[in-house]
Amino acid sequence: MYPDQSPRPALQDLRNRIRQLERGEQRVMRVLPFGLAAVDDRLPSGGLALGAVHEVAEGGDLGVIHAAAATLFVAGILSRMTGPVLWCLRxxxxxxxxxxxxxxxxxxxxxxxxxxxxxxxxxxxxxxxxRGLAAVVGELAKLPMVASRRMQIAAEHSGVTAIILRRWRSPAAAAAEVGQPTAAVTRWRVSARPSSPLPASGIGRRRWRVELVRCRGGGTGEWDMEGCDEEGRLGLLANLADGSSSRQGTLVEEPPRQAGLRIGA
Structure with a gap:
């Protein structure tokens, strides 16, 4: 490089970040806590990082029930944010x-x-x-590393959170994609479990198995939970280690999808 030339912008930005790290300066991370210490303690700064990319997939055997649980898990997170949501799908x-x-x-x-x-x-x-959006949801079967990196960079620059809802059409498609590396900050799996038992006939509050299978800079874990309530908040089940209580309920998940229904503008 000649004396009268300045470093390229990308190189200069990298040098500035290195200097900030050397001086102990770190970007303050905005987070959305779940309000459950068992979960928040596994996440950097005590909550789901905003302005970042996250992945949510259905757990267990592929099917409508588990897909509904994953979708409602995402909707519960969005309900605790402020502002419009862009939901991208097929x-x-x-x-x-x-x-x-x-x-x-x-x-x-x-x-x-x-x-x-x-x-x-x-x-x-x-x-x-x-920047006017609270979050962007994208329903994807495939998430290449290059595409996820571009999303992560865009999310960091705008502060808008991205949640990628993985939707696979067959077990073979899921097997080909599960475990493939992406730039997502966290990866979640959500499975439906038998609902909370009631003293009389009927269906109690939905229950889920929520797994945090990857978290950059944090830990992993899995929990049996009561599904999101009307404010999008989860409830942690403390006494389901042997699964005995869970078998008393009914495995029914309210549908988050219906063909032909349009939402928003």
């Missing part, structure tokens, strides 16, 4: 009443339907550049 099948039951007002959701799977990552990345 089919307009979100079920508004179920989202409302976990605190996500459908009027906050902007529906964005992509013509194909290849367009979805571009749509998500573009949404992450708009």
């Amino acid at each position: 089919a307009s099948d979100l079920f508004a009443p179920a989202l409302s039951q976990v605190g996500l007002n459908p009027n906050r959701v902007i529906y964005a339907e992509a013509p194909d799977e290849k367009t979805l990552p571009l749509l998500i990345e573009e949404g992450l550049r708009h």
Whole structure:
């Protein structure tokens, strides 16, 4: 490099970050706590990092029940944020009443339907550049490392949180993608469990097995929980180690999806 030339912007930005780390200066991380110490203690700064990319997938055997649990888990997180949400998917099948039951007002959701799977990552990345959004949800079967890095950079610059809801159409597709590296800060798996037992006939509060399978700078864990309430908050079950209580309920998950229903503008 000649004396009259200045470093390229990317190189200069890297040097500035190194200097900040050497001086002990660190970016303050904005987080959204779950309000459960057992979970928040596994997450850096005590909550879900905002302005970052997170992955949520259905656990157990692929099926409508577990897919519904994963979707409602995401909706519960969004309900505790402030501002509009951009939800990017292939089919307009979100079920508004179920989202409302976990605190996500459908009027906050902007529906964005992509013509194909290849367009979805571009749509998500573009949404992450708009600072007026609280979050962007993207329903993806595949999440290449390059695409996830671009999303993470966009999320860091805008402060908008990205939640990638992994939706696989077959066990073979899921097996091919599970464990593949991405730039997501956290990875979650959510499975439906038998609902809370009631003293009379009927269906009690939904229960989930929530697994934190990866967390950058934090820990991992799995918990049996009561699903999100009308304010999007989870409840931790303390006495289900042997699974005896869970078998007294009914494995029914309210549908978060219905074909042909459009949400937002």
